[in-house]
Amino acid sequence: MAEKVDRIVSVNRYRCAYCGACVAVCNFGATELIETYLVIDEQKCTGCMICVKTCPVGALTPVEC
Numbered sequence: 100m101a102e103k104v105d106r107i108v109s110v111n112r113y114r115c116a117y118c119g120a121c122v123a124v125c126n127f128g129a130t131e132l133i134e135t136y137l138v139i140d141e142q143k144c145t146g147c148m149i150c151v152k153t154c155p156v157g158a159l160t161p162v163e164c
């Protein structure tokens with residue numbers, strides 16, 4: 100079972116350019132690009148925020164949980 104985390108990330112679908120950069124940098128397989136739809140697996144996300152820093156258009160934001 101995944102460890103409890105304090106935050107995950109949320110995607111702004113209007114801003115996302117579907118570039119795949121967040122998928123490439125996620126070490127936990129928590130992001131997946133399905134055609135023009137970015138899916139974030141909340142069970143896998145550790146809240147490391149690497150994807151937030153990597154996204155070129157600022158489409159990802161942290162969400163407290």
Ligand code: SF4
Nearest residue numbers: 125144145147148150
């Ligand atoms: S915060 Fe970290 S674990 Fe979560 S989707 Fe982004 S890169 Fe992956």
Ligand code: SF4
Nearest residue numbers: 115116118119121154
């Ligand atoms: S890095 Fe940003 S723009 Fe690129 S697929 Fe991820 S959320 Fe979308």
